[in-house]
Amino acid sequence: GNFIGLMPDGYNAQVLAVELDPTTAAIARYLYPHSWHINNAFQNAELKDACFDLVVGNPPFGKQTLYDPNFPELRNFSIHYFLAKSLNLLRPGGIGAFVVSRFFMDAADPTARAHIAEYADLLGAVRLPETAFRQNALTDVTTDILFFRKHDGPRIRSTDWVQTVTVDAEDLKEGGIRPAVINKYFAELPGQIIGSMVYSGGMFQDALNCVAPSHIDLGQEIEQRLNVLPPMQYVPRAETSEELASENRNEAFTASDYFQSLKMGAYCVEPQSRKIVFKVAGGFGEASYEELPVKNDGAR
Numbered sequence: 001g002n003f004i005g006l007m008p009d010g011y012n013a014q015v016l017a018v019e020l021d022p023t024t025a026a027i028a029r030y031l032y033p034h035s036w037h038i039n040n041a042f043q044n045a046e047l048k049d050a051c052f053d054l055v056v057g058n059p060p061f062g063k064q065t066l067y068d069p070n071f072p073e074l075r076n077f078s079i080h081y082f083l084a085k086s087l088n089l090l091r092p093g094g095i096g097a098f099v100v101s102r103f104f105m106d107a108a109d110p111t112a113r114a115h116i117a118e119y120a121d122l123l124g125a126v127r128l129p130e131t132a133f134r135q136n137a138l139t140d141v142t143t144d145i146l147f148f149r150k151h152d153g154p155r156i157r158s159t160d161w162v163q164t165v166t167v168d169a170e171d172l173k174e175g176g177i178r179p180a181v182i183n184k185y186f187a188e189l190p191g192q193i194i195g196s197m198v199y200s201g202g203m204f205q206d207a208l209n210c211v212a213p214s215h216i217d218l219g220q221e222i223e224q225r226l227n228v229l230p231p232m233q234y235v236p237r238a239e240t241s242e243e244l245a246s247e248n249r250n251e252a253f254t255a256s257d258y259f260q261s262l263k264m265g266a267y268c269v270e271p272q273s274r275k276i277v278f279k280v281a282g283g284f285g286e287a288s289y290e291e292l293p294v295k296n297d298g299a300r
Contacts, residue, residue: 001028003056004035013054018045036286042082043068046264046281047089050150053234055086058099061141080104080112083146087120092152093235096120102127102142102210105183106164113162116148121157123147124229125185126222127193129212130200142210145222147229161185169208171199180208192228194221254287267292276300 004015015035019025025039038045048070059082067075071088074081083104087096104112105125126145134140165187169180178199186193195212212221250272253259262268262279270277270289277289294300 001031001035004028004032016052018042018047041066042085046070047085048281050089050091050094052089052091053094055090055094055096056098057082057086059083061101061103077112077115084112084116087116087148087150090120090150092150094150095123095232096146096148096150098146098148099143100146102144102182105144105146105161105185106181106208108164108181110162110164114159117155117159117162120148120150121155122161122185123149123157123232124226125161125183125192126225127186127195127210128218128222129195129216130209131212131214132218140209142208149232160188167197169197169199172211173199182208189228192225194218194225249288254289259289260287262287 001017004017007013015032016038017025017028017032017035018038018040019028020039020041022039025037028035029037029039043066059079062079065075065078066081068081068085071081071085074084077084083096083098083100086098090096107113124147128143128145130140130142132143161183163184164181165184166179166181167187168177170176171178180197180199182197186197193210194216195210197208198211200207200209200211250270253271259268259279264279264281267276267278268289269275270291276292276294278292280288280290
């Protein structure tokens with residue numbers, strides 16, 4: 001729950017937290033009882049409505065693929081699935097911020113980046129030195145902080161960040177200079193890298209990492225580089241007729257043990273209106289229902 005706990009004072013927001021580990025989820029639910037909590041894998045969380053103003057996350061690192069029945073088109077995206085689904089859940093104009101390994105931006109295959117560029121703009125990025133998470137995660141890995149904005153009209157920013165280029169990088173183990181593949185964004189804006197991209201040795205000869213002096217103040221270094229982000233002001237979204245209609249739903253019925261026990265998509269009768277409805281996932285992962293249209297009373 002660190003993202004919830006470290007929000008600025010007075011930051012008025014409803015928060016939905018999705019956490020796979022049951023112990024971690026239980027601790028977060030105890031610490032932040034006013035937030036929504038889903039203890040489930042992200043691919044199994046019944047989230048599909050583009051309704052969030054902001055998504056913040058640190059997706060896991062890895063190469064395994066995941067299948068999400070609500071987003072089957074993402075089944076080949078390995079761990080980049082987390083970014084793609086998160087950005088799909090943003091409302092138009094919404095912002096996404098993520099901590100990811102450098103292999104999202106630097107991967108030679110641009111497929112995942114090109115897919116995301118179809119519906120979101122990269123606002124900016126900051127590359128962190130490999131020691132950034134040594135103290136709290138006990139690991140050395142080169143990571144990026146990425147900021148995206150979901151399209152709410154025509155694309156307004158360059159898509160050059162989808163491509164990679166070859167640059168010269170120092171080889172600290174063998175000496176000399178070797179070619180290295182990095183994202184075009186960082187090649188054109190090297191000031192967004194806190195440190196230098198070098199072959200730093202270690203267990204893997206071809207380990208390209210971001211290395212910075214140990215005495216730097218990482219917080220200050222990050223803050224300076226956030227100046228490249230375009231100025232943004234929060235604009236409340238207008239409520240749709242569907243959202244207004246949802247306020248009239250029978251909350252006692254949706255909270256009942258009977259309704260909660262139903263599977264997603266199951267049909268039932270809403271007791272006040274006597275209309276046939278089917279169970280759906282609400283915007284924040286809670287259970288809700290939609291009316292089933294019927295032609296006449298006989299059909300009902």
